Amino acid sequence: MKQGTIGFLKRSPLHLVLIGLAIVWMLPTAGLLITSFRTPGDVGDTGWWTVLAHPFNFTQYTLQNYESVIFEGGMGRAFINSLVITVPATLFPILLAGFAAYAFAWMNFRGRNLLFMTVVGLMVVPLQMTFIPILSIFAKLRIAGTFPAIWLAHAGYGMPLMVYLLHGFIAGLPKDLFDSAAIDGASSIKTFFRIVVPLSVPAIASVAIFQFLWVWNDLLVALIYLGGSPNVGPVTLKVANLVGSRGQNWEILTAAAFVSMALPLVVFFSLQRYFVRGILAGSVKG
């Protein structure tokens, strides 16, 4: 016990550096969270850190800011829009990427490797390269500013990374499984749904989290294909607009920002393991 204490003291510079850095990393978010529960008057008068003098004096906190951003500020609507955008834009491309990854991993066809390299190589293309032509097609099809437009866009943009990550996993499944499925006369579609999908759950989970966080947190693609319309705009767009229009109302901004962060944080904390695995399995998209 005593030796433990001495060891701890000897290594105190290490602990100080690490704990210090961790606090620096958390302070900005802590400030945001605390501010979002303070009254507009307090926020304007004093820094958020003043509440730390007597943190358990609950009269200084209020839920008013959340009430006003969610019900009057349109943040509730934006939250629902974000869900409507994110869920299909996550599930539907994963299925398609899974089909493609399965074919690339376990079927023989001419040009397979070249095609696969090309698909993965498309990760280089900056999204900015694609906006003008697609927008003009969307305008002609009259789907610019609608949910299907952004579902399709996210499906297309996410595809290279999703195919790459899923391929890495599916190609690593044991060959015997596929041989015995073939001997049993299972069709390829049956093999996919009965063998590949159940065994690839960890990989599917990491890809799903990636795509979910990417779509939920995206601002650029939403700005381009949805425009500024509040009817379809997601939370990121709403917060960006609030920063522009109510830049000094910190209590409103911080509450709105926190609403936009709540779901990703829940997803992140409950599925952190898969998220990290996804990062390690491949690169990132952009």
Next chain:
Amino acid sequence: MRTRRWVPWLYTAPALLLLIFFLVYPSVETARLSFFDRAGESYVGWQNYVYAFTNNTMLTAFRNNAIWLVGFTLFTVSFGLLFAVLLDRVRYERLIKSMVFIPMAISMVGAGTIWKFVYAYRPASVSQIGLLNAIVVGLGGQPIGWLIERPWINNICLIVVGVWIWTGFCMVVLSASYKNIPKQLMEAARIDGATEWQIFRRVILPLLMPTIAVVTTTMIVFVLKIFDIVYVMTNGNFSTEVLANRMYKEQFSFTNYGRAATIAVILLVLIIPMMVINIRRFRQQEATR
């Protein structure tokens, strides 16, 4: 597996069609548009490129992208390495990793709001509500307009936000690689009387080099396209413009498609060498596996 010849195409077709529609075709079309005028109607040769490399705001954007490239990459990778190596030595590793990693889960818009508040500026006569200025004033200084003071302070303040978000990513990747280094190697060096610093320089760093290279190129590819942070925090004002934000403005504020397309092509050209390095490295790893 014996399958009919068209079956593989049935499986890959949906993905391939999406890719052709959203990535292949538009890239080619954008490259073509970069040689046309603002409406995309008449051919103008290299005029947009001449503009891109001579216009003052564009030059500022190039300079800022260069500052981002160096500052952002250097600090995300170094902090990531620092956390990866130091955290392995303490018991509360997981807790701190989560804390550093959290910003990865939130949007850059959310992060931009968080940091705008940290940088909030008010005149010296009233009390400061921004953390950074409160510290400066507390130490007896004058409050600083962090996002206005050009060109170094405000650009550095924006880069800090990016570093805050992406260090977690570098940390996770480098930490996984660090844990793969056999502990006997470090023990052996310690027994031979090497100092911790020598072990880091001579044992850990060389073994981590391949991962550091991957992380660095990934960060470079990402930072060249940096958009959201600048868009939310300064919108490129006060000499903080970057290429991606400039492109957005050319397209939507000035509706000059030729120029916007040109900036996109320049971004692609800047990114390609990094990806080539990454792919080559990836192939080497596959070959030695």
